[in-house]
Amino acid sequence: MKAIVHDESGSADVLRITERPVPDPGAGEVRVRVVVSGVNPTDWKARSGGYGAMSGTETVPNQDGSGVVDAVGDGVGGLSVGDRVWVTLAAYQRPGSGTAQEYTVVPVQRVFALPDGAAFDLGAAVGIPAITAHRALTVAEGGPTRLLPGALAGRTVLVAGGAGAVGNAAIQLARWAGATVIASVSSEAKGELATAAGAHHVVTYGSGSGDVAAAVRSISPDGVDLVVEVAAGANAALDTAIIKPLGTIAIYANNGDQPFDLNVREYMGLNARLQFVLLYTLGWEKLREAGDDINAAIADGAFRIGDAAGLPLHHFALDRTADAHRAVEDGATGKVLISVLET
Incomplete structure (x- = not known):
């Protein structure tokens, strides 16, 4: 699978595209076929070393994203293969699980069903900001x-x-x-x-x-x-x-x-x-409650994105992830999204 990685801290120039094996989910984990990856300020700050120098581990950036459940591990309930979902904090304490790649494996606590009718762009845009x-x-x-x-x-x-x-x-x-x-x-x-x-x-x-x-x-x-x-x-x-x-x-x-x-x-x-x-230190119970409330707002039509909702969208292809990071770092107004899978 295609993935964006870096193994050192620095400017967006440290990001590169590579091939990685598709990971298998373990117990309590979900594999998601990523459709859209969202970029937040925390992503470029982590990449640049703002939270401490990297150890040399190959890291996939970006915490937020949306896609389709591709496989589930033992003990996972409430989600099935084919479900449309959004994920958040994908890379927290899991450097290989960022959403700037075609597949990611994350604990089920970080995965939320995407309400009916909600686009993948919206799913990738909620996460950390919402x-x-x-x-x-x-x-x-x-x-x-x-x-x-x-x-x-x-x-x-x-x-x-x-x-x-x-x-x-x-x-x-x-x-x-x-x-x-x-x-x-x-x-x-x-x-x-x-x-x-x-x-x-x-x-x-x-x-x-x-x-x-x-x-x-x-x-x-x-x-x-x-x-x-x-x-x-x-x-x-x-x-x-x-x-x-x-x-x-x-x-x-x-x-x-x-x-x-x-x-x-x-x-x-x-x-x-x-x-x-x-x-990051809030606890999964409160994160889950917040995600459920956000989904309720989405289902009510009260949470939207795009120009009409005051949040212009800026799309980049996966191989332009470095440009997407630069856009956020330079203060782009709106939401920067990476189209990982063209739908």
């Missing part, structure tokens, strides 16, 4: 631990970076769950994407954009219940200016790498909760 968004939306004190219609009714959510993949997912899931959704973006063009995703209100920051905190307070005078935060350092002062007492700031990234200076007195005065979000 589960991250789900986690951020379910960590507030007194808030829901699962998402469904009405779960966030009466709550106001600010999604920072509403045009990104996680931001887009957070907007769609929060709106589906009944929240009032405010998105902050860096340009009018990105504001149009956030609106397409379903944000009720969009606030633009940057040159000439005015006071973001005042704009948010004009929409929600008492402040917001929850912030889904992509740039903790840059937005620290803003977050304390717009969060309600007992509100929650769910931090899944620090884009821009500005140091996060924690003003203890301000956060303490607000009784605010700071919740950091990282899927």
